[in-house]
Amino acid sequence: MTEPVVTSVPTKNAASALALLNQKFPVADIILGIKCERAIKWELQIDDDLTPKWNHSIVCVSIEKAPFAKGSCRTAHKLKDWSQPDSKLVGKFSTNKKTTRDSYFTDVLMQTFCSKWAETFNEAKPPKPITFLPSYVYELIDHPPPYPVCGGEPFIEGDYKKHNNNSGYVSSDARNTPQAFSHFSYEHSNHELLIVDIQGVNDFYTDPQIHTKNAQGFGEGNLGETGFHKFLQTHKCNPVCDFLKLKPIGVSKKALLRGTLPVVQLMEFHDAIGIGSNPQQAGGPNKQYDMNYFRNGQGAQQPISLDDEEKLLQEQLERIRAQQKLKSQPPQQPMQKQPSNSNLNSMKNAPKPQANQQPTANNVTQPIAKPQPTPQQPQQQVPVKVETPQQAQPTQAQPVQQAVQQEKPKETPVTTQPQPVQQPVQQQPISIQVRTSPPPQQPQAVQPEQQELPDRSSLEKWDLKNTTNVDTLRGLQSECITGDDLRLYTGSNDGQIGIWDAKELKHISNIRAHIKTIRSISKKSENLLMTAGADCFVKEWDLNTQQVVKEIKEASDVNTIFIQDNLLYTGCNDKTVKVWDMRSYECVKTLNGHSRAIKSVCSTGNLIFSGSNDQQIYVWNLQTGKILTNFQGHEGWVKTLYSHNNYLYSGSHDETIRVWDLKTTKCINTIKCKDRVEALHVTNQGIFAGSGDFLQIFNTENYENLATINTKSSILCLWRRQNQLFTGSLASNLKVWSWTNLN
Known part of the structure; x- marks a missing residue:
């Protein structure tokens, strides 16, 4: 998409429009008890060939005198256009007395042109579509010439955010979609233009700025190639840039893992929390995690159904606690969980297990007594031996029995022999200091075991x-x-x-x-x-x-x-x-x-x-x-x-x-x-x-x-x-x- 032909601001037929306005509305009027004044409303239409065409209409408007918001360049006032009385509008007046009438029309031109770019961006199916608000110019002709002029656009409720500007600034929250849109305009225009100064509420944008390679048109904010350079210095590509296959700019692997997620990563995220999983398999973590969980990927899919109410979650946790107390039962091999259909796509792309991968402890101090691991023992080993005051042996990994599912018959667990585990290579021991406690002078009586009551927040009002x-x-x-x-x-x-x-x-x-x-x-x-x-x-x-x-x-x-x-x-x-x-x-x-x-x-x-x-x-x-x-x-x-x-x-x-x-x-x-x-x-x-x-x-x-x-x-x-x-x-x-x- 190339830039449109920048024409002069509309003056043709302005006199005839004013004459017609004087015929229909000879003086300011009062509508529904609200004082209004006459205005010429200018709207811009950009056709597919990017030829701008200005249209005007005759309207009455009511503008609140006191602004509800102020910026460095403009004040924002509530505006009612009686040609569309159900719409909430914002009237924007420049605070700079040197601002010309032409600049208001240039702002509308930029915003309308950017809306065409937004349509092209949305055709690429980004995770979040964007919209540039429609904008207008109002000339208030019930004042002495030169007539006051203001910009107008729909009022959007919410937190107004400025995501970047025309000189390289990027907001501290650095949302992915606004930055990706600026990058998109730069790449898809073959580096001929760049849309910046992205701001607004959520992904409804307003007041953009366009840089062009020749620095012509689009107002004084068009910094040309200087603006390009400032953007390229601060932009860091993100997952949306990667998803749209834009040429990387300042890319880092860590940055591509943050913020708004494209569809593939969002599916992985949903699988991790159990969204879309088999509801009969959903529930709280239903087995004890051990080193194999982290080393070779066993148990990678342990979804939890977050749709369950707090009462159901409490019941699941109670079952887990009860099973943990069954110490007298022999270890049982948990059934191999089959992935649900919703997890298949993410599992195909999952990284292959790395059996030799070991955790590091670079940030932990050395132990008081360095443990001496025995090489190539047939029993499962852990890098650190922990001795309790009773000199107990290290506990073997005991998976918790799977929670009983109502619609599935019970199966007899299969006992397997322990497999040798490769010793860690140059593993640094963890500093775990365990000391024997002396007998207390006044020991307290052991409290009887209390059965936890169900949470009444899901049962009462x-x-x-x-x-x-x-x-x-x-x-x-x-x-x-x-x-x-x-x-x-x-x-x-x-x-x-x-x-x-x-x-x-x-x-x-x-x-x-x-x-x-x-x-x-x-x-x-x-x-x-x-x-x-x-x-x-x-x-x-x-x-x-x-x-x-x-x-x-x-x-x-x-x-x-x-x-x-x-x-x-x-x-x-x-x-x-x-x-x-x-x-x-x-x-x-x-x-x-x-x-x-x-x-x-x-x-x-x-x-x-x-x-x-x-x-x-x-x-x-x-x-x-x-x-x-x-x-x-x-x-x-x-x-x-x-x-x-x-x-x-x-x-x-x-x-x-x-x-x-x-x-x-x-x-x-x-x-x-x-x-x-x-x-x-x-x-x-x-x-x-x-x-x-x-x-x-x-x-x-x-x-x-x-x-x-x-x-x-x-x-x-x-x-x-x-x-x-x-x-x-x-x-x-x-x-x-x-x-x-x-x-």
Whole structure:
């Protein structure tokens, strides 16, 4: 597509149009009680031969005097064109007094011409089609000559973003589609022109700028080959550029794995979360992960059905926990899972297994006592030998029995002989410090096993608008929190674990755990607790003896941990996410990609989500350790992540919560909060957010703000027990909130 013939602005028939206007509308009028004025509306039509043709019509318009938005060059006013009274329009006036009438017509010419390019771009079937808004010129003739002129276009609700400009600037969120469109115009014009200054709401664009090779036409913003050079200096190709087969510019392999996904990569992403899988095979991770899972690809497809309600997910987890307790049963070989039809395409392109691939531990310090592996043993080996206080032998990999499927008959498991596993080559041992704990002076009685109650959020109707503070528990400052039906456990900035009675609502005791702040805490099992801190340690605690049973020394501060079955995920200041096998405490994966510290990690099915100070959310494939995509849009630290059903919820220091649809990988809503978001908890009925001093509750379906409560202390963590919510803050207390059941 070549550039159109740039003609002079329309003047022909202007006098006759004005005469006709004076006949039809001799003076300004009032329509429906709203003052209006007369205008000549100019519209541009570009035919297939790229010949521009200006058309004019006679209209009445109403323009609000006060602008609703201001930019560096224009002010935006609400405009009503009474020839199309149901349409919401924006009138744009230049703030530069030297702006000529011609420049308004040039802007319309560029935007209309770009809409033709958008049609060509959309014919290539990109993941996201784009649209340039139709634009007009209004001459307001009820004023003394020269008549005021303004541009007009449809009003689009949403967050207005500038993606790039005419001098090489690229937005920090660097969305793929806008950049790919600029690249597309450059390549498909045979380097004769370049469309930049892409801005607007979502993929509805406005106010573009066109550079041409000869620097002629399209206004003063046309920088010619200088503009080409500035774009080529800053543009980095992305998956959409690759999908459209554009010639690479500043390409990097890592960049091609981020942002909007073409269809093939999106299918792989859907397979990883179980979308399109056989519903009878969908469910939570239903077997224990072992080294073979990461080395040779066994179990690569472990989908989770995110369409299930929270109650069903809880039942699945209960079955897994029950099966883990059947220690007396002999090991059973799990049935080989057959791929569903929806997974076939992605499996054909999957990388071949590499049996010799071993995890590295470059970021972990050396152990206190270096283990001595025995070469070529027939038994399965792990690179690190972990000795417990009872001098127990390393546990062999015990796959959890597959969850019983209702419509399939039971099959007798087949026992196979263990196969030799090739020894790791030059494997660096992991620093796992295990020490024998002395007998406690005052051991606590073992609590009877409690059966976890089903989550009532899927069974009841809650009145969250009337959430009230029912108690305040004094005792300890809380940075993080976890618990069960009997106890709450919090981590404080002085390194202590606080233990609280969840039923009696009182503080019980403290444990001196770390020498610096405890930043994350999580229950491993009924009697085991995991903590992570700014002292670089991850520790496992026996809740009966209140003593450490295992320690992991990381290379830097540990900001977050997340437990999924027998896997532990850690996010650290060294910009990495590590995956640990908690039976051997071997680091089986180190995920590199973020440019700043990791602040939050969560997982669902075969996916790991990580949020960072670099304002990015990366989505990783658990088995391969590769980045599937990243979610962009936050303009501050991504402090908290929460996966629920088909959605990922992210809270950021930019004072927003973003909701990501895992089926489409799109952000479907941005919730504005009162302050920086430090903590999130999501149920079927409500989104609970700790936003500065405020506890905010939003409806999960329509995102309505149900409650905003000033707690008078900055909330750092949240934990829910049925219809009670516990908030920890900088103050030395826990606040307890509750609401009524409307059933």
